[in-house]
Amino acid sequence: MSKTLIRGAKVLGGEPQDVLIDGRTIVEVGSGLSAEGAEVVEADGKVLLPGLVDLHTHLREPGREDSETVLTGTRAAASGGYTAVFAMANTFPVADTAGVVEQVYRLGQQHGYCDVQPIGAVTVGLEGRKLAELGAMHESAAGVTVFSDDGKCVDDAVIMRRALEYVKAFGGVVAQHAQEPRLTEGAQMNEGVVSAELGLGGWPAVAEESIIARDVLLAEHVGSRVHICHLSTAGSVEIVRWAKSRGIDVTAEVTPHHLLLTDELVRTYNPVYKVNPPLRTERDVYALREALADGTIDIVSTDHAPHPHEDKDCEWAAAAMGMVGLETALSVVQETMVDTGLLDWAGVADRMSFKPAVIGRAAGHGRPVSAGEPANLTLVDTAYRGSVDPAGFASRSRNTPYEGRELPGRVTHTWLRGKATLVDGKLT
Known part of the structure; x- marks a missing residue:
């Protein structure tokens, strides 16, 4: 599995940092990390949470x-x-x-x-x-x-x-x-x-x-x-x-x-x-x-x-x-x-x-966003605001109480043990 560099993410809403994933694991968190050999995801101040x-x-x-x-x-x-x-x-x-x-x-x-x-x-x-x-x-x-x-x-x-x-x-x-x-x-x-x-x-x-x-x-x-x-x-x-x-x-x-x-x-x-x-x-x-x-x-x-x-x-x-x-x-x-x-x-x-x-007792989940931890992560565009359209749901059912309601925030990326399951709001 290739490396991924999440650049400029607000980890748990804090100051922007880079997060480097290698395989299934977070290997480094800090500023100005090298992107050599890594796929780069520009977070642009989005909030990074544990999965x-x-x-x-x-x-x-x-x-x-x-x-x-x-x-x-x-x-x-x-x-x-x-x-x-x-x-x-x-x-x-x-x-x-x-x-x-x-x-x-x-x-x-x-x-x-x-x-x-x-x-x-x-x-x-x-x-x-x-x-x-x-x-x-x-x-x-x-x-x-x-x-x-x-x-x-x-x-x-x-x-x-x-x-x-x-x-x-x-x-x-x-x-x-x-x-x-x-x-x-x-x-x-x-x-x-x-x-x-x-x-x-x-x-x-x-x-x-x-x-x-x-x-x-x-x-x-x-x-x-x-x-x-x-x-x-x-x-x-x-x-x-x-x-x-x-x-x-x-x-x-x-x-x-x-x-x-x-x-x-x-x-x-x-x-x-x-x-x-x-x-x-x-x-x-x-x-x-x-x-x-x-x-x-x-x-x-x-x-x-x-x-x-x-x-x-x-x-x-x-x-x-x-x-x-x-x-x-x-x-x-x-x-x-x-x-x-x-x-x-x-x-x-x-x-x-x-x-x-x-x-x-979900092993490997709910862990800190830090080096050595499994790369189970969620990237959220907290500045986004839009109306809910159930036609775009991945669920087989559409029984949402929020249809047409404007809500904030949008998950743009999800990683399960380093593998992207959602990229730019689209399932892989």
Whole structure:
């Protein structure tokens, strides 16, 4: 593999520097580096970040290749600046055995746009009744360390306790989709003023908050790790903040759409805004931003949830829940966190690369941009501003809530272990 010199990049938003890649590795970072024998990428003050890591992606394969595949999903990831994604287990068949997680893992290796780390199901068939083969999935070639029934909540406290006890033996983590099912029967959107006015079934904040409260106490009792998926309410923030103050081993994520969008958008009845958990209030949005800034919320995860056209282009009640997000995540974070002054680019690297890699134990990812480290990198034109056109997405699905919306920032280059997967905004 030839050398590459990235010239004049603002590493983590700092002063412009040159970064020299030789093969799979960063070999030098400094000013005025020699370009002899190297392909030169003129960064012109663009921001260079470590490759992004998404702890919460739905790749749909096996079983729903009409909405996404490992190939199309990882191409979307590379377009968005990601070098590693964690693939959720709610596939068909469910990723609850060593065989299924190994299939997903090897497809990621085969396509080569980013590393794919499968997430194993907590329970057999996501049914919440019997623990899945957690140990076998961990010991498989995929080396699973994160387990989740995402899309469904592990609502049985005994099952959740057993899962926490089991993964503790090998340092794993249970990622909980916090949704008390009895409190959300027939729910269509956030419970509040807007749901009352529209006559849609309300999804109360307490349905999320009560599960988080229970699970942090279980994690404390067991002495294990719990991760909260797509946290969405101000009350949930306060519970996680309290748990961390007690020393409980809890981490939490927020999605880009919960940092920007509110339930007021549901007034359009456009199913593109239907998502689980639902869009919340402006008060919740600002609480989430503040919590991400102060570290109460550890990371940003996309919850990239592709759906074919027919599953979204229908009446609200019948529409599937979810939004695609891999290709717009960094732009939304720039809009909500960087351009508002809540985070600098070093903070973005921390929340979108360093910490998710630590939580998921993604070897070789979330590393400093320095000599000797793997060349997993993302170059961002932060001065760019343009409207979102889903027709240009690499994802197989187009269910984005940002169509036609102007957002800042554009990923121009992505490198996976020194190999360019995205050059000048185009996939290689």
